Amino acid sequence: MKTTARIAVPIILVLAVSLFFQGHNLPGGGFIGGVLTTTAFVLVYVAYGLDYLEAGVLDREVDPGTGIFEHRSVTAYRRTFVLGLTIVVGSGLAGLLLGGSFLAQDYVILHDVPIYHEVELASALVFDLGVYLVVVGGLLTILSVVGAE
């Protein structure tokens, strides 16, 4: 299980990020990227246990006495969720402030970027980032709380 996780987690994360970045004009996007990222985290949880991210990766002390709602990862996930929601609404309002309508989007294509040559920067990416954070934060909160019981 741990061996599989060690191989699969990076692949899943890379795939998630690539799906996230192509989301605004190809299949993919914040939701599906977020769900995939969550599965990577879940794989880590299943293989290594709930405290591994805190103790093993971030090298922090985990206080076993507190409930799951006060667990530092869960607090972080909840903050991620709120941050994502703020970004979503903010990006919708930004379209309005810049003279378009609510949720309006635009894009620029940058030329002569090293290696990539051409990069398309779409404002939809900001909205998608918000969705991504909402999905990751929300799902991981639910999964770790339910998983702890």
Added chain:
Amino acid sequence: MSFLVVAPVVVAIAGVVLAFLVSRWPRVQRATSAATGAVYAGTVATAVWRLVLGPDAPGAAAYQLGGHPAPFGITLVLDGLSAFMLVVAAVVGLASITFSVVFVERDNQRVYYHPLFHCLLLGVTGAFLTGDLFNLFVWFEVMLMASYVFVAFYGGARHTAAAVRYLVLNVVGSALMLLGIGGLYAVTGTLNMADMARRLADPAASGIDPAPVVGLSALLLVVFALKAGLVPFQFWVPAAYTTAPLPVTAMLAGVTKKVGVYAIVRLYFTVLAGAAIPVDVLGVAGDSPLSFLAPVLAAMGVASIVVGGLGAVSRDTLEGTFAYSSVGQVGFIVVPVAIAAASTGQLRQIALVAALVYALHHSLAKSLLFLSAAAVSDATGTNRVRDVGGLAGRSPVLAGAFFVGILSLVGLPPLAGFFGKFFVFDVSIRWYATAPGWAPLAVFLSLLAGALLTIVYTTRTWTGCFWGAETPAVEGSVVDGRQLAVLVALAAVVVAVGVGFDPVYRFAETAATAATERGDYVEVVFPDGGGAA
């Protein structure tokens, strides 16, 4: 100025985010939440005045989200009908969130109460405003997500059981709704309501065969009836209404139920009425989906009135009585809708006005009564009619507010309920006059029976709780002054609607016209004639 159409949605969603952002400071969160409720009401008032009712208002306005033109993007439409429902939602929502702040226990308010409340408001707002059938589904889901949590809010065995029942039922409902919407999309090739209305009115021009529309709309009717709590889909109502926090129940009974009624009116009268399809249901033949709606909805409405009335008479708690009463009262709202579907011309117009006025009255009076029940249980610790008595001597103000609520429910002038009942009976008699037969007669008699049952159960709660000697639970009880303030304000609105009825009537008339004038609705969404039809 067309930004005003989307403004209520933005305010509600901002309310959700704000409530999350300040959740670490409970006092700030409560203040923010109530303030957002007030801002929401102000925004709705401004939007309705500037776009629908004001002297130089266009009467209706559309907003294309993200600037994508209809029918490709999502359209929001604020017309008379949406405006009427939004105003109801704003009044009840503001009263309910203010009451929540002073009623729900402080600790419980911290458990996502405020974000969820605004989420509920957001779903309702979106459902009233959207001009896109699939988007309507999405807003229904937003609304449902919040209400699932509220039904399970107190987390006891009873609450969990009610929530599971509510959840399963609505998931099945959502699946049916998706099926219906998918079918309509397959038949008409569009999800935009205005575009669909246009295509159905002239099927040959867009090369579609509208025949399956009646059956598919029946699927949607089932889902909307489920949301409205009509018999035979009423069985979730009592459990859900008695387990959710009472201010939220006021919201569920006052506003989310009306979303179901609104969706029926919008779908059938605005979108489908133009289609010419031969229909033969229950021995009544006709040539549009409305001839299907009329007998089915009339039967559901009559059954709701009887079941709700009888159920309410036999309950032993205040909120149980009012939950069943809601089932019956929604019957009173849909019967005129059914009459409107069965008739044409002026009678259809008056019947829709009757339904809307009754819906307004029920929202106000029923939320007043649920909030009063909350105040009673807060003061005495119980809601059993048997254990409460003599409250009128203890708190005359609470008794007064409650009295206004039940009198309006019974339908005494000059309260809002008088005009509601008056119009419903008036329409029912006119229907009998234009089409004498056993069906209009049966409907009239059941309305009469429903009205009598209303008098019986309201009298029972009134004499039981407020008259007589003070019971042990009532002795020494103190009613919270801030809760009373909200109740008095809401009671004042009920009285004001009845006393100054003329503008309300004109608003309802505008709403009824907006529901039936398909041409205007299409015109608003496609100002340049659309071209791409």
